[in-house]
Amino acid sequence: MAREIVNGLEDKKAENIILLDLAPIIARNDYAVADYFVICTGNSDRQIRALSDAVREVVKVLYDQLPASVEGDSHSGWVLMDYGTVIVHIMSEDKRHYYDLESLYRAANVVLSIQ
Numbered sequence: 145m146a147r148e149i150v151n152g153l154e155d156k157k158a159e160n161i162i163l164l165d166l167a168p169i170i171a172r173n174d175y176a177v178a179d180y181f182v183i184c185t186g187n188s189d190r191q192i193r194a195l196s197d198a199v200r201e202v203v204k205v206l207y208d209q210l211p212a213s214v215e216g217d218s219h220s221g222w223v224l225m226d227y228g229t230v231i232v233h234i235m236s237e238d239k240r241h242y243y244d245l246e247s248l249y250r251a252a253n254v255v256l257s258i259q
Contacts, residue, residue: 145207146180146230147256152202154258158184158195158234163256164249172251179229181249185240186218193218195234199225 146163153161164181186192196218203209215224221236222243233245 152198156198161258164252178231183233189218196223
């Protein structure tokens with residue numbers, strides 16, 4: 145599912161897409177937030193909305209699944225979509241730089257990075 149989400153984001157021109165495998169973090173801490181994080185950047189409110197719509201459509205069509213929850217919106221600069229095993233973070237450049245999730249989860253394995 146994570147790879148299909150990445151494909152959908154790439155089709156909608158998301159920037160700096162990163163797929164993180166959280167297995168090393170789970171192994172060390174004996175708890176699971178998710179198996180994978182997908183993190184990407186959108187250039188505008190409109191693009192962030194289009195990216196989140198694309199993720200929703202890809203997962204609905206391929207897996208007949210809706211997100212368990214969605215936090216934030218395009219105007220906040222950060223949309224988080226929870227699909228259980230995969231959590232998607234769609235962020236503005238400012239929010240992504242400020243929160244720096246890649247550093248926070250640096251123990252995770254980078255499975256894929258698309259600039």
